[in-house]
Amino acid sequence: MREISVESERWPIAGAFTISRGSKTEAEVVTVTIREDGVTGRGECVPYGRYGETVKDVIASIKVIGQSISDGMTRDELQRAMHRGAARNAIDCALWDLEAKLTGEPVWKLAGVAEPQPLTTAYTLSLAAPDAMREAARAAASRPLLKLKLGGGGDDIDRVAAVREGAPGATLIVDANEGWKADDVLPLARELAKLGVALIEQPLPAKEDEALRGIDSPVPLCADESAHGIEGMIRLVGLYQYVNVKLDKTGGLTEALSVVRSAKRRKLGVMVGCMVATSLAMAPAAFIAQGADFVDLDGPLLLAKDRPHGIAYEGSLMMPPEKALWG
Template structure:
């Protein structure tokens, strides 16, 4: 019996605009994949990202290119050879993991011989705005233990001081999204120390991070756009202290697990991150959270509405999705938005 594969685009409006140094989002446009076999259906989701040359159409075309092979039984390892890292491979890989869990009667965590995901402290994001608006957003987080602050090169110090004043006890992560120069990164180090920033994420464009060689930062620097798969780590050594693992960059949970193991063996710290997405993107990423110093999985919290039974925020911690949502054998009916 052949597998079936269906892929579609979904549009999830946001509750508020999400601004970073590269632009603003008002909705999460994702690709959802369903792989069916023997009465069971595995779900996966991916977020095409223009920064990496992806569109909804290009990702759907990549998925279609391997549809026959998936139907005939292509494995996750064969998938890694058939498609490059990115959103298309991620959606299929995660759907295959979910399908295996449902067919085997065992959760993905059990298949990986690791504990089931537990509620985990996550970073809540203050998107780029005026300093006053960012302060209000931070204050509205009501004592969130970790806040990620999106900045650009216009007035980063003012924005950071405003957020710190509004959230004096929070651990701060600063994310310029490749928006800084090396000179700005170097000169702002005393401010980062003063404000007790815990991490700076991808300050420089990925094609300029060679400037970090020999730089001794006061605050650890995390590679995001510069780190996709385990093979990238050789070049990142001596430039970054932490790597951000996102399933849409690795091309799925399978490669993400390899990247996590390789990063640990090389002495890198680990962040687990996400795109703005629904809970279907976050459920598999939570399997990495237990082994990360920083967890940035608040993507679904920006949506006006999420899948029923998805992840939820409870007292600053992200609680896993309900049984049967993804990666567990218990079936549960779920709805999808109109597209």
């Protein structure tokens, strides 16, 4: 007989994390623990208000299906029983972790993916005034890959130029978080190309991104809020060149594996991203990030503290997770 429990936790952010939709000073996560035969599996998710999720509702959803999990529901059954989202992600990842510990086989073998190797992750600079972002870039100039949060205003090019001045050797990704207007995409992309930007994430609101079809952007475009699960992949072709895969959007590792395979079949590049969360949320994402074109799994680096047995980072080099943490 399995036992499942769920709780919310708050983890302070080092300073504040700011994007175009607002700021926060702590990461509120939901963790699921599933116990069976003296073995424990864990999963973590971040309810995302952009999709109407709240901590209260996610916990309630997990409790509703809890009896089915206790009765032995499989991961495949879980995909059919729950909509994708944060709640399913936490349960799905806990089930993967539980199976790995019950069988003694690591998740990478169970999932049929490559054994995790160290990964170079992006490091995120929060949205701020250009001068502040220049200083933040200088402090992070030794990191090879920086991700900039932009705001959609007239200062975006100034922000990127300031970051480029502060970190002249870094590869830059910019994330508009749906903050631009359709008429601004090409002019902004042309300016960003001059600044050596390698990727633009989600320039337009997801409901308006059909305006991107056929645009010859000099900087590749990456779907984030427009990309969720497996059935939406076909539509992305012709709009974007990359897709950002996040476990809270796909509803867990199980569907994320399928999304990555689908993206590659369609010649879409893959970025593996995260919410601001602890190493328990990063660990399963590290398994799908093997072979990704861009990795953005810096959540624990943005926190004031992390979990015991947290993922080790050497600068921006992310080490494989320890079994004591997950998988």
